[in-house]
Amino acid sequence: MRVLITGGAGFIGANFVHHTLEHRPDDEVTVLDALTYAANEASLAPVMDRIRFVRGDIADAAAVDALVKQSDVVVHFAAESHNDNSLRDPSPFVHTNLVGTFTILEAVRRHSVRLHHISTDEVYGDLELDDPAKFTPDSQYNPSSPYSSTKAGSDMLVRAWVRSFGIHATLSNCSNNYGPYQHIEKFIPRQITNVLSGIRPKLYGAGANVRDWIHVDDHNSAVWTIIDRGRSGEIYLIGADGERNNRDVLELILELMGKPADWYDHVTDRAGHDLRYAIDASKLRDDLGWTPAFTDLRAGLAQTISWYTDHREWWTGHKDLVEARYAEVGQ
Ligand code: NAD
């Protein structure tokens, strides 16, 4: 299969490239990525001779058209992905997540190419901390931030293109990912690299907010399951029953890194901070037979801590800037 991967130099996309080369060595991989601040070319350096890499914007219709025409499937990861950044400046989120996805949709429509659109559980808004409910494919869209609202809008575009134009597309909404190659602005790698840099970790508010953690490799195995066996037009929720509050995750990181359980600071909370996300992935498990490989968060975090410890050159050059930007807003 000729696979076009947008956003392949970012966190999940780069892991998806590695996963694809390892498990599907006969597939031809092309990556389209604008190399924004969130990308890291080093993530793909070891496999550059096995892929075609194109630097470009997913909102560039001519560039997208030429690449889509030569593909059998487009796996669309490219996005502006960080909630905190979307609160400072929403404009790149509108450009990439909405205009970029529209541009991809028009190209797959023109050339009748299969699309898999990657999205997030944040499109459903949040759940109460004490609510036993989880998100299902029938949950109502109710996004809170500029990031999640532009992702919700991109999902709506995909759904409309399926219904109105009959494009061959599937959509997945996944919970919070962790693992190697994640940008150090995000919660888990920020705290791991803080400890490795001698900086006290930073917890927003009281740390009671709950996220449903999944290892990035499980997200990617689920995406390939959906591409191989999912039904066109269907929506699948991806999650691995990994609900934990932020304080517990941080204390686990501190324990695994040999620091006292209270070696962190409470900092300014995020505006509009979603309380809890939780995924019911039974459709993916029951209909398509997918199961996650990483079911133990402690083991997955230990592997992730080792990765950041062994790959300091991948992140140290970015650390000062990331922390300076957080310090400006008291985080
Ligand atoms: P990321 O920020 O690490 O990577 C995004 C990549 O997209 C970067 O390489 C960047 O250069 C590229 N990109 C941004 N704008 C572009 C543009 N206009 N044209 C081309 N490339 C562009 O993001 P991530 O965490 O890997 O997330 C990937 C996808 O998965 C996103 O669609 C995100 O919404 C979704 N998702 C993420 C998570 C998570 O926990 N990280 C969970 C669920 C869904």
Ligand code: TDX
């Ligand atoms: O320093 C921090 N301290 C802290 O307490 C940071 C960076 C975050 N947090 C909290 C905020 C959240 O409750 O940790 C939680 C996780 O934060 P993020 O890593 O920013 O993730 P989140 O906002 O939950 O969104 C992530 O999961 C869904 C991804 O960034 C999105 O792209 C994805 O759609």
